[in-house]
Amino acid sequence: MSAPASSTPFFGRTIRESDVRAAVDRLVHASVFRNEAVFWLLALSFACLFFLETVPFLWDWNTDSPSYYTAALGLRAGINIYDDGQFQALADQRFGKSMTIYPYIYPPLLAQISLPLTALPLSSYFYVMYAMNILLTFFGLYLLIDLLELRARDSILPALFPFALLLSNEAVLTTIHHGQVNVAVFDVILLALVFQKKEKPLPVAFFLSLAVFLKIYPILFVLPLVFSKRIKALAYFAGSCGALLTASVFVSGPSPWADFGRSTIQLFLKKADSPFTRAFQNHLGNVSLKGFLAQAFPRAGLPESLLSPAFVVLAAVLVGSVFVLPRRNSAHADRNSVSSLLFILTVLLAPITWSHHYVILLFPAAYLFDRLVAEGRYPALLLLLLLASQIFYRAPWGGFPFNQIRLIASLGLFAMLLDVAAGRRPGTGLTGPFRRAPSL
Numbered sequence: 001m002s003a004p005a006s007s008t009p010f011f012g013r014t015i016r017e018s019d020v021r022a023a024v025d026r027l028v029h030a031s032v033f034r035n036e037a038v039f040w041l042l043a044l045s046f047a048c049l050f051f052l053e054t055v056p057f058l059w060d061w062n063t064d065s066p067s068y069y070t071a072a073l074g075l076r077a078g079i080n081i082y083d084d085g086q087f088q089a090l091a092d093q094r095f096g097k098s099m100t101i102y103p104y105i106y107p108p109l110l111a112q113i114s115l116p117l118t119a120l121p122l123s124s125y126f127y128v129m130y131a132m133n134i135l136l137t138f139f140g141l142y143l144l145i146d147l148l149e150l151r152a153r154d155s156i157l158p159a160l161f162p163f164a165l166l167l168s169n170e171a172v173l174t175t176i177h178h179g180q181v182n183v184a185v186f187d188v189i190l191l192a193l194v195f196q197k198k199e200k201p202l203p204v205a206f207f208l209s210l211a212v213f214l215k216i217y218p219i220l221f222v223l224p225l226v227f228s229k230r231i232k233a234l235a236y237f238a239g240s241c242g243a244l245l246t247a248s249v250f251v252s253g254p255s256p257w258a259d260f261g262r263s264t265i266q267l268f269l270k271k272a273d274s275p276f277t278r279a280f281q282n283h284l285g286n287v288s289l290k291g292f293l294a295q296a297f298p299r300a301g302l303p304e305s306l307l308s309p310a311f312v313v314l315a316a317v318l319v320g321s322v323f324v325l326p327r328r329n330s331a332h333a334d335r336n337s338v339s340s341l342l343f344i345l346t347v348l349l350a351p352i353t354w355s356h357h358y359v360i361l362l363f364p365a366a367y368l369f370d371r372l373v374a375e376g377r378y379p380a381l382l383l384l385l386l387l388a389s390q391i392f393y394r395a396p397w398g399g400f401p402f403n404q405i406r407l408i409a410s411l412g413l414f415a416m417l418l419d420v421a422a423g424r425r426p427g428t429g430l431t432g433p434f435r436r437a438p439s440l
Contacts, residue, residue: 053168072112115251130179132184170355190363192211201236284400292401318349
């Protein structure tokens, strides 16, 4: 005899879970959400609203553009751009003391790419960065939707979800306002994943190495190649890294890379010489796992000497969970689920992570939204929307531990993705998981 369907009393009436699920299914897969014209109307509306949100940045911008610009000038002048004193002296010489210039902690290649643009005034340089970031944002959405095949669903909602996430998205808007390069790095990683899907290891290696040479954190995306023992792909990656390094050294010499190596080792393994960087590691705005521990340990009365070992252990557990669980549940853990988990790890495990770095979590959020809709897991979908609201939008509170709400919500997203990868719950949607429909 089958078990009775669960039900809940509601104002004298009995509400059955199956009825609620069926009603939501009918809404999600209603004819209005299967219409191509509706998709384009809403997508273009979201895009226009997002663009209007960014227009004020043209006369109100700040922060990272001057840092990249100054780093490029420093390479041209032959100074150590990773030395706070030399870097600030160059900025003062060029702009006076009226502008705050934050230290440059990224690979030399990122500054070298900006070298031709230093022929422009700083304001014009920002306008170029602004236009580039707007275009790359929409290119990234195109790559994301194509990679996850969101247009090949029997509902337009999964393809619309990334557009909806743009609206008032603090991570994306701050990236554009600051002239940051998070969207560019995100797009480069997506290009690597697109070619990985097409089984073309050479462009995968090139785009992955380019992402690593722009910012270090995409190095985690090499781990699937290591765990799957794809020697040829790893050889391509090593060769591509060697080619980029050679070209970079040819342009600016070996000194910037030696300076960068020393700065990065200090950043990861011990106290940095840079007072700015030391302050960043303990800053309330540092929403990384190491930043969380750096703030939590003094409050808990724990010795600072245990901070790095605790971080290493937690990092090992998180990385191990990405590759152990999917190996045991390969039928459920596809390539995109592993990539989603790695996107989250890149922001968690970086030693310094600001809120705008979380722009790359657009991928795991869109992937999980698609999975939960396809499997009819609507309570979990509500939880995802709650977590996304804390990851991408400005929190109304502050102070430890509330300043770490993005980190905590991202760990929740990570746990949800592991749950999906484990396949502990079968799909219950009326359409079934990953049912293919004619493309929009």
